[in-house]
Amino acid sequence: MICPKCGHERTHHDDPTIPAYQCPACDIVYHKYRPPQTLSEPSATRQTKRHLISPKLMAIAIVMSIVTAINTQYTERIKATELKKQQDYQAKSQALMQQQELKKQEEKRKADCEQDAKCTGLAPMASNAGVICQQRIERLSSYSFKWTNGWTELIFNHFVWKDNQHSSIVAFDDKLEIQNSYGAWENYVYNCEIRVSDGAVLDVKASPGRL
16 A cells, blocks of 8 residues: 555565554554645635625625615705704794784784874874964963974874764873973973864863973
8 A cells, every 4th residue: 555645655574563554654544644735625615715705795884884874864864854844833933923923013003093093094183283272271371381392393292082982182292381480490291182073172281290
């Protein structure tokens, strides 16, 4: 038998005590010996498998990256949509609040207008109040008096209804000074009641003070 390792061929000159399954030259057991190329085959196989697995792992990594990117885009899109909804809701809420505020202001303006005789269409009568009431108010003074309004300013700038029936208006202001018995000048508040139906003066009053 020829040794697979050292190539020794067994002859009758070899030591007869050495078993027939063992090489008398290098002492290897024939059936247990594996040549180097045989031992290296599993390593080469594993290396080949590594090269075969790596592209798979790379493909998986690429797929996971794509999925992650898609999820990120989807999440960002959802966030942007929610933000837009919140902004739209806030804008609508603000617009509604502004409308409600304007409605309140309009209601208040109407309510105030109901109390303001000049606002309800009686502007001509209100503007004429100074002409028909001025001399009557001046006659209330026992001493000297003087008007403090300017040349272009009316002596009446405030007007209210006398009652809920709107039968008469009351014009009032404080552009008058009257001298008292000691010679000192005092500011006076004055008013004049005018009947709406015919423009007649019903009453005039004046008392110390300011509006």
